[in-house]
Amino acid sequence: MDVDAYSDAHRVEWDRLEALLRRRRWTVEEADEALDLYRHVATHLSVVRSSSPDPSLVSRLSSLVARARAAVTDSSSWSWRDPLRFVTDEFPAALAASARWWVTTALCSLVAMVVTGWWVATSPGVAAAISTPEQTRRLVDQEFASYYSSNPAGSFAAQVWTNNALVAATCLITGILLLPVLWVVLQNVVNVAVVGGIMTANDRLDLFLGLIVPHGLLELTAVFVAAGAGLKLGWTWIDPGPEPRRTALARQGRVTAGMALGLAGVLAVSGLIEAFVTPSGLPTWARIGIGALAEVGFIAYVLRGRRLLRSRAGVPLADDGS
Incomplete structure (x- = not known):
């Protein structure tokens, strides 16, 4: 049709x-x-x-x-089927439909993160300009690891969720302006890259990955999804397609609002992992494995959304990001 x-x-x-x-x-x-x-x-x-x-x-x-x-x-x-339908159908379908936006955002961000981290790790002058030797020593020997156990797990999980939800909400709400979304993503990329670079330069890459990967996989994915959804909203203002701009923005705004609700749940899961798994006494491989399982679960959830879109269409989904 x-x-x-x-x-x-x-x-x-x-x-x-x-x-x-x-x-x-x-x-x-x-x-x-x-x-x-x-x-x-x-x-x-x-x-x-x-x-x-x-x-x-x-x-x-x-x-x-x-x-x-x-x-x-x-x-x-109101029916309990409404939120259930949102979780099982509407949110995964929305994730799949906007995949081109957030997957592109994720790939570009990860490349920038690795390049920046490598630059910091291999350039003593850059690392020295970022922090003093004393600050670096405290970060490597104490502050990075102690951050994850500095507060009781329950309150720390709430604190992490609030902070990450604010970051995601900023991406979604300011998406119409485009530039604030790019700034939020850049800040997150640089923060992770700089800490990773400093830890690598001091032979503590194992500690960095062991503490950042368990929760970071799902957490960063959620941020990238929020950024992609925000950018898509902004692009709708620039190119509304065949619909009037007001109608297209209203429609995409409703989709974005639904994404915000779903991402709050995703970030709650990553916050629980960060509070209870990351600082736990489990072996590093076990903590990373839990984080990897959570990420695989999210990917499977998105693939379910893709299958829902294809089943509604009755044909292969050729473009799920427009």
């Missing part, structure tokens, strides 16, 4: 229904019109889900149908 042609054919109905839903009260004629439009758009949603892999259009129509159903039936009842 030609998604653009289908959207052009029915956009007037969708926009009219959205306009009605923004009103506080309807006349009798408007109520009848809203009911008819709700039925039409529900049919359109069914057609799109069965014929098109476009997650953005599915998201927009799903939201429109849900709002119209609540307005037409005057129902605001």
Whole structure:
């Protein structure tokens, strides 16, 4: 099915229904019109889900149908199936749909991180400019390792989650401006690279990896996902596609809000690993193994989302990042 042609054919109905839903009260004629439009758009949603892999259009129509159903039936009842559906279907599908953005962000960031860390590790002058010999000695011998056990595990997990959630939220909220997202990612890349470079220069790469990898895999992935989603939101403002800019931004904004909720859960898991696994007495291989399992679980979760998108389309998903 030609998604653009289908959207052009029915956009007037969708926009009219959205306009009605923004009103506080309807006349009798408007109520009848809203009911008819709700039925039409529900049919359109069914057609799109069965014929098109476009997650953005599915998201927009799903939201429109849900709002119209609540307005037409005057129902605001909540079901436990709603959050369950979000966890099992909507969030993994959104992750898969935006994969091109956050995977590209992750790859570019990791390359920059390795290059910067190598530069710091092999350039004594750079390391000396960053910290004094005394500061370096404290970092290598004490501060880096003691950071992860400096507070009780429970409060440390909450502190870590709050900090990381703030970083992710900054990426998502400021995505429309693009540059703040790039700045947040750059700060994270440089911080990890500099510490890693200093630890490597002092023959403590094993300690660095043993403490950063268990939680860092999932934590950095979540940050990269947030950055990718934020950048996609900003790019929607630049290139809204066939839709009016306001409509495209509203649609992508709703998707981004859902991503924020899902990433809060991902960061909660990485925070628990950082608080309870990273500073534990487990062997290094066991701690890294737990972190690797968490990352593999996340990747499997994204692949589930990809399969959901493909099953809705009934055809192989050729482009899941537009």
